[in-house]
Amino acid sequence: MIEFRSVTKQFPDGTVAVREFSLVIPSRRITVLAGSSGSGKTTILRMINRMVDPSSGAIEIDGADISTLEPVRLRRGIGYVMQNSGLLPHRKVVDNIATVPLLRGEKRKDARARALDLMDTVGLDRALADRYPSQLSGGQQQRVGVARGLAVDPNILLMDEPFGAVDPLVRAELQQELLRLQHDLGKTVVFVTHDIDEAFLLGDQVVIFKPGGVVAQIGTPQQILAEPADEFVTRFVGADRGKRALHVRSEGGRDVVLDADGRPAGVLVGAAPTRDEAGAAAAAPGASAQGDRPR
Amino acid sequence: MTEWHSAFGWLLDPANWSGPGGIPVRIGEHLLYTLVTLVIAVVIAVPVGVAIGHTGKGRALAVQSSGVLRALPTLGVLLLLALWLGLGFGPPLIVMVLLGLPPLLAGAYAGIDAVDRATVDAARSIGMTGWQVLSKVELPLALPIIIGGIRSGCLQVIATWTVAAYLPLGGLGRFIYDGLAVQNYAEMLGASVLVILLALIADALFALVQRLVVPRGVVVGRASDVRVRSSKRLATTSESTAG
Ligand SMILES: Nc1ncnc2c1ncn2[C@@H]1O[C@H](COP(=O)(O)OP(=O)(O)OP(=O)(O)O)[C@@H](O)[C@H]1O
Numbered sequence: 051m052i053e054f055r056s057v058t059k060q061f062p063d064g065t066v067a068v069r070e071f072s073l074v075i076p077s078r079r080i081t082v083l084a085g086s087s088g089s090g091k092t093t094i095l096r097m098i099n100r101m102v103d104p105s106s107g108a109i110e111i112d113g114a115d116i117s118t119l120e121p122v123r124l125r126r127g128i129g130y131v132m133q134n135s136g137l138l139p140h141r142k143v144v145d146n147i148a149t150v151p152l153l154r155g156e157k158r159k160d161a162r163a164r165a166l167d168l169m170d171t172v173g174l175d176r177a178l179a180d181r182y183p184s185q186l187s188g189g190q191q192q193r194v195g196v197a198r199g200l201a202v203d204p205n206i207l208l209m210d211e212p213f214g215a216v217d218p219l220v221r222a223e224l225q226q227e228l229l230r231l232q233h234d235l236g237k238t239v240v241f242v243t244h245d246i247d248e249a250f251l252l253g254d255q256v257v258i259f260k261p262g263g264v265v266a267q268i269g270t271p272q273q274i275l276a277e278p279a280d281e282f283v284t285r286f287v288g289a290d291r292g293k294r295a296l297h298v299r300s301e302g303g304r305d306v307v308l309d310a311d312g313r314p315a316g317v318l319v320g321a322a323p324t325r326d327e328a329g330a331a332a333a334a335p336g337a338s339a340q341g342d343r344p345r
Numbered sequence: 346m347t348e349w350h351s352a353f354g355w356l357l358d359p360a361n362w363s364g365p366g367g368i369p370v371r372i373g374e375h376l377l378y379t380l381v382t383l384v385i386a387v388v389i390a391v392p393v394g395v396a397i398g399h400t401g402k403g404r405a406l407a408v409q410s411s412g413v414l415r416a417l418p419t420l421g422v423l424l425l426l427a428l429w430l431g432l433g434f435g436p437p438l439i440v441m442v443l444l445g446l447p448p449l450l451a452g453a454y455a456g457i458d459a460v461d462r463a464t465v466d467a468a469r470s471i472g473m474t475g476w477q478v479l480s481k482v483e484l485p486l487a488l489p490i491i492i493g494g495i496r497s498g499c500l501q502v503i504a505t506w507t508v509a510a511y512l513p514l515g516g517l518g519r520f521i522y523d524g525l526a527v528q529n530y531a532e533m534l535g536a537s538v539l540v541i542l543l544a545l546i547a548d549a550l551f552a553l554v555q556r557l558v559v560p561r562g563v564v565v566g567r568a569s570d571v572r573v574r575s576s577k578r579l580a581t582t583s584e585s586t587a588g
Pocket residue numbers: 061062063065066067085086087088089090091092093094133
């Protein structure tokens with residue numbers, strides 16, 4: 051469990067990135083931070099591995115105040131996937147992935163073998179192992195970043211928009227892979243995204259930020275959809291645009307799910323169409339109908 | 346034209362290539378002086394410059410003292426120190442080291458400074474210690490620029506040791522001052538040509554080293570690609586010469 055207790059971060063230039071932030075991040079669950087650009091999501095993530103120290107308030111991991119922990123050891127035990135991949139340009143892909151295990155004194159051969167396994171996990175061709183980051187596409191670099199984050203087999207995984215630069219298909223694959231990993235290995239994941247669909251797909255708990263580092267709402271995706279805390283949340287999750295207010299119309303013998311603008315969002319399969327639970331079994335293209343989650 | 350003629354005459358005269366004051370001995374002395382100077386200057390300036398680049402502290406002081414050192418009138422300081430400390434190798438060596446420091450210092454901190462902050466931040470955030478960041482990330486990435494600093498320092502030291510032969514010292518400058526004393530312009534010009542050649546060769550060697558230490562994978566126009574291409578070119582030229 052990671053706990054933020056009224057944490058404030060003011061940078062030396064006066065910017066208040068995080069203001070009186072409190073949150074309990076449960077173990078073995080995925081917590082998603084979503085919200086406007088510049089609302090302090092990255093700062094919050096970096097406070098967990100002490101890349102940023104709070105100006106006031108406290109952060110605890112499993113009851114231990116992290117300000118008493120040695121930063122280097124703390125960081126080596128936490129997987130961190132950076133917003134811009136953060137790979138070392140002078141090291142090959144495989145060496146980038148194996149960096150931390152090698153720092154921890156693992157044998158070269160073992161670390162390398164494991165790095166190659168992880169390349170499979172994140173869907174990277176092993177042929178890329180001996181390339182340098184500059185020879186990869188942005189999406190490939192991000193996946194190397196994810197593999198590096200997993201390399202230490204961390205209990206806590208911090209992921210800062212890790213799938214931002216990959217195409218929708220690979221992105222969907224990686225999202226499923228993350229859900230599977232989290233399900234099988236029970237990692238505590240803190241995940242930052244701009245994409246509300248991704249947030250609802252992955253998050254057991256979702257935190258929505260307003261500009262200025264103010265928390266708009268904390269809850270499960272269901273709670274947020276059912277009872278948006280305010281106007282901002284309503285707009286942010288797209289409920290106002292009718293993107294998630296779906297209804298069903300019979301069309302040539304099949305039940306088609308439509309959004310508020312009358313655009314088709316998917317077809318209804320399985321259960322007999324009932325108006326009040328229209329979203330529940332909709333097979334929508336993309337991720338517009340997230341009522342049921344693959345758990 | 347006739348001066349050049351006689352200069353090459355002096356250079357080609359076998360008599361000048363033998364004996365204790367011959368050209369090979371003077372070149373040897375010049376190289377030795379340069380090497381000793383560079384080693385001392387590197388030992389002082391590179392760690393200091395790297396520390397400044399790594400910590401970001403002391404930069405203003407380094408820039409200012411480099412400026413002061415650069416502004417020193419070489420010959421004046423040389424004579425002053427010689428008068429003060431007496432003749433010998435020591436005083437000019439001190440002056441040469443002082444003059445060699447600014448480019449080395451600048452190369453070292455500029456090199457570390459040029460490493461992408463995001464890369465350093467990433468290295469720290471996955472759990473590298475300060476030393477590991479320095480030795481495994483900053484130094485390898487900064488090395489080409491650090492070597493570049495040593496390269497320009499080397500040129501300067503080669504040139505200035507020539508001037509230092511105003512004092513009773515060896516090195517190629519000896520020919521120039523001795524020639525001046527007896528108005529032997531052929532000897533002066535010939536020795537100057539040697540100094541220039543020495544500087545050019547040293548510069549070429551450093552340029553080569555500088556290219557070799559560019560880490561593979563660094564996007565100086567995708568260094569690894571460049572290297573693949575040049576080794577291919579080498580291969581084809583050796584083929585064509587063989588065939
Ligand atoms: N080192 C710093 N010094 C000063 N201000 C900073 C620093 N880092 C971040 N900030 C400021 O703090 C605020 C929050 O930044 P942060 O990077 O946490 O936002 P974010 O929610 O991750 O944004 P994005 O979604 O665009 O990545 C921004 O206004 C930013 O300009």
